[in-house]
Amino acid sequence: MKAPKLLIEYLSIGVPLMLICIILLVSGKVSLSTYSFALDSAGKLYVGKESKLEVYSNESLLMTIFPMTTKGYLFTIEYDDTILLSDASTVYIMDLTGIVLSQREDRFSETFSTLNNSKKTFVSRNGDNYQKRSIWGRDEIIHVFGNDEIVIYRMPLLDYIVKILFWALLMSGFIIAPIILLQWKRMKN
Known part of the structure; x- marks a missing residue:
């Protein structure tokens, strides 16, 4: 019995695209989300992604820091220009290059919970307000001045394309594939 042509076409396109998405995600080339962000006293932006912190200045990537943890994490930058990561x-205290200065137990996940409550906002030393938002799934970090705002970070286009493609393929696997199979069963009878 032949499989329906539509299902074969769907799988011949969907499976390779999903594999490409997974390879890009696992290799760390792309990230689906930004988890938290902060700015140091020099105004450099630190963006937390799945397995790394990216450091930006004037929208240019300066360096990447790979935290000592393999778990999900949140972070902020303290007033003494150290990274507090849980x-x-x-809890890890690191310098701005990612070198661990000290670490301690996060009792009852208190630090993590505090960081989780503030992961979408950051107030700099001089009182400037920064916020994370998502427009159609594309993360942005904005500098807010009263009613005005300036985008200081936007999720890279490749990351955004992979994010949309990944979720579209995943959802279509649960929606379109069963519909095709049901139609095939009806045609068979």
Whole structure:
């Protein structure tokens, strides 16, 4: 019995695209989301992604920091220009290049919970307000001045394309594939 032509076409396009998305995600080439962000006293932007912190100045990537944890994490930058990072079990204090200065237990995940409550906003030393927002799934970080705002970071286009493609393929696998199979069963009878 032949499989329906539409299902074969769907799989011949969808499976390779999904594999490409997964390879890009696993390799760290793209990220689906920004988890938290902060600015240091020099105004450099630190953006937390799945397995790394990216450091930007004037929208240019300066360096990438790979935290010592393999778990999900949140972070902020303290007034003394150290990175405070928690993975819900351990709190790491790092310098701005990612070198761990100290670490301690995150009792009852208190630090992680505090960071989680403030992961979409950041107030700099001089009182400037920054916010994270998402427009059609594309993360942005904006500098807010009263009623005005300036976008200081926008999720890279490749990351955004992979994010949309990944979720579209995943959802279509649960929606379109069963519909095609049901139609095939009806045609068979």
